[in-house]
Amino acid sequence: MSTGFDPSAEVERSEIDDLAQGFVACPADRAEVYRQAGYWVGLPLDSILREAAARWPGKCAVVDPRERWTFAELDAAADRIGSALLDLGFHAGDRVLLQLPNSCRFAVALFGLLRAGVVPVMCLPGHRSAELGHFAQVSGAVGLIITDQAGGFDYRQMAAELVREHPRLTRVLVDGEPGDFQRWSDVTDHAGPVAQFSVPDPSLPALLLVSGGTTGLPKLIPRTHDDYRYNAVACAQAYGMTGDDVYLVALPAGHNFPLACPGLLGSMTVGATTIFTDDPSPEAAFALIDKHQVTVTGLVNALAKLWAQACDWEPVLPTSLRVVQVGGSRMMPDEARFIRENLSAGTQQIFGMAEGMLNFTRPGDPIEVVDNVQGRPMSPHDEMKVVDEFGDEVAPGEEGELLVRGPYTLSGYYRADEANARSFSPDGFYRSGDRVRIFTDGPRAGYVEVTGRIKDVIHRGGETVSASDLEEHLNSHPAIADAAAVALPDEYLGEKICAAVVFKGAPITLAELHEFLDDRGVSAHTKPDALAPMRSLPKTAVGKVDKKQILATLAQA
Ligand code: OOB
Numbered sequence: 417m418s419t420g421f422d423p424s425a426e427v428e429r430s431e432i433d434d435l436a437q438g439f440v441a442c443p444a445d446r447a448e449v450y451r452q453a454g455y456w457v458g459l460p461l462d463s464i465l466r467e468a469a470a471r472w473p474g475k476c477a478v479v480d481p482r483e484r485w486t487f488a489e490l491d492a493a494a495d496r497i498g499s500a501l502l503d504l505g506f507h508a509g510d511r512v513l514l515q516l517p518n519s520c521r522f523a524v525a526l527f528g529l530l531r532a533g534v535v536p537v538m539c540l541p542g543h544r545s546a547e548l549g550h551f552a553q554v555s556g557a558v559g560l561i562i563t564d565q566a567g568g569f570d571y572r573q574m575a576a577e578l579v580r581e582h583p584r585l586t587r588v589l590v591d592g593e594p595g596d597f598q599r600w601s602d603v604t605d606h607a608g609p610v611a612q613f614s615v616p617d618p619s620l621p622a623l624l625l626v627s628g629g630t631t632g633l634p635k636l637i638p639r640t641h642d643d644y645r646y647n648a649v650a651c652a653q654a655y656g657m658t659g660d661d662v663y664l665v666a667l668p669a670g671h672n673f674p675l676a677c678p679g680l681l682g683s684m685t686v687g688a689t690t691i692f693t694d695d696p697s698p699e700a701a702f703a704l705i706d707k708h709q710v711t712v713t714g715l716v717n718a719l720a721k722l723w724a725q726a727c728d729w730e731p732v733l734p735t736s737l738r739v740v741q742v743g744g745s746r747m748m749p750d751e752a753r754f755i756r757e758n759l760s761a762g763t764q765q766i767f768g769m770a771e772g773m774l775n776f777t778r779p780g781d782p783i784e785v786v787d788n789v790q791g792r793p794m795s796p797h798d799e800m801k802v803v804d805e806f807g808d809e810v811a812p813g814e815e816g817e818l819l820v821r822g823p824y825t826l827s828g829y830y831r832a833d834e835a836n837a838r839s840f841s842p843d844g845f846y847r848s849g850d851r852v853r854i855f856t857d858g859p860r861a862g863y864v865e866v867t868g869r870i871k872d873v874i875h876r877g878g879e880t881v882s883a884s885d886l887e888e889h890l891n892s893h894p895a896i897a898d899a900a901a902v903a904l905p906d907e908y909l910g911e912k913i914c915a916a917v918v919f920k921g922a923p924i925t926l927a928e929l930h931e932f933l934d935d936r937g938v939s940a941h942t943k944p945d946a947l948a949p950m951r952s953l954p955k956t957a958v959g960k961v962d963k964k965q966i967l968a969t970l971a972q973a
């Protein structure tokens with residue numbers, strides 16, 4: 417298969433040139449290393465489906481409560497939809513916002529877009545007009561694919577607003593009742609001939625992920641055909657996945673974690689079936705896991721904890737699970753143990769980011785490792801540096817900021833020169849903003865422990881307090897179910913510490929909390945100045961604690 421551009425495809429050049437604007441490619445010398453190592457194979461991302469359809473045509477690829485598709489059916493649908501999109505006037509290189517609930521339709525739409533060379537921007541169902549408007553503006557998207565309504569939210573109303581504000585965004589395709597827009601089924605039911613698809617440049621973005629930060633608006637992360645295919649293949653391999661595995665997408669499918677770590681795409685590389693659910697409640701998920709004998713899934717910490725607790729009362733237990741990956745935010749050792757002992761002995765920690773770099777513990781790792789650290793790099797070519805506030809490498813084993821570079825880590829955010837100037841070192845390492853330590857000896861050697869976020873600190877009267885360190889103390893109080901430390905403005909101190917706390921039952925007072933912290937030896941300036949009881953901590957679209965929202969809630973109170 418040729419991997420270069422087809423120079424005769426004149427019509428598409430302008431959209432592809434436009435796609436390349438503001439994309440930072442991996443430097444040629446490193447790209448060559450990744451090709452030589454056999455990681456970057458020069459194939460388009462949708463080749464994963466082509467190959468699966470050739471090898472396991474009749475095998476079930478994707479399932480949801482409404483429908484199921486074999487690999488061959490899904491591949492044929494991608495051809496059909498890709499052709500329909502080109503007929504409709506989309507071009508290879510165009511960007512389209514994709515925002516569908518967890519369902520087979522998500523996979524069908526994703527592969528239809530990829531087949532046409534259209535670059536999906538992977539929105540999550542929880543994103544609203546502020547985020548989508550930002551994605552539309554930065555990416556220059558010309559289209560939007562949504563469902564009519566879900567979870568009490570009418571996506572068509574949001575689309576109407578977006579179309580008014582973003583003149584380039586002219587085409588809205590709606591799965592369900594289209595209202596003023598076009599039916600997605602006009603595309604999926606396309607009966608015309610299959611188009612001659614041009615082969616994309618594998619070093620250009622196949623899709624754009626959105627960053628997971630809980631401060632500011634998300635940034636767009638270009639993932640190339642080469643790097644994302646490698647991500648999916650290598651991740652499935654590292655977990656020892658085979659065609660007998662069944663993967664459950666319980667997190668929003670457009671997030672890197674359930675999409676390709678190993679997720680939907682990794683599962684496809686080995687011919688494993690993917691099940692979609694848009695209801696991650698233990699009751700619904702456990703029934704589904706039992707019905708389909710799910711063997712692998714990925715969860716954020718809060719959800720894993722909830723599932724582990726639910727094992728106490730749910731009548732059907734998820735006993736078929738071989739691997740439960742847990743990640744997305746900091747997990748304490750006793751939390752990890754609780755999940756491992758109650759939910760699945762196959763609990764694995766994963767420390768990942770949409771930007772690329774993945775660390776995880778592996779099946780077979782000693783319990784001591786699995787409970788205490790967040791993992792080791794997926795690829796032998798992942799490079800990690802731990803640096804101090806001046807950018808100098810710290811002594812081995814010391815804490816500092818994690819800088820990463822490698823075969824599936826971005827070289828720049830999409831169309832974000834200012835953010836890129838801040839987020840990358842001169843030698844092309846991505847500054848993750850995560851505070852970590854890399855162990856140098858013993859069973860943990862080479863493994864990473866995440867100790868917090870560099871910027872998640874509170875500047876209280878000349879002292880710098882780490883929010884995550886304080887949260888660790890707060891969460892160990894027997895009356896506290898969940899806690900987050902945030903900074904509130906203060907006339908005298910600059911910032912003061914507020915503990916947003918969810919109590920298990922009866923609340924405690926600030927004075928009682930201080931007493932508890934005193935007993936644990938917490939220094940005076942680290943103790944919260946205020947206590948804000950909450951029913952639950954607000955979560956981001958993927959289910960992590962949302963500090964921006966906590967601050968907004970506190971400001972309203
Ligand atoms: C995953 O990806 P994102 O892009 O939503 O968030 C990335 C950030 C990391 O930089 C780190 O701050 C935090 O989330 N994080 C963790 C963690 N896993 C992610 N912090 C502490 N411990 C962990 N285990 O969250 C993501 C992507 C792929 C796989 C898994 C998670």
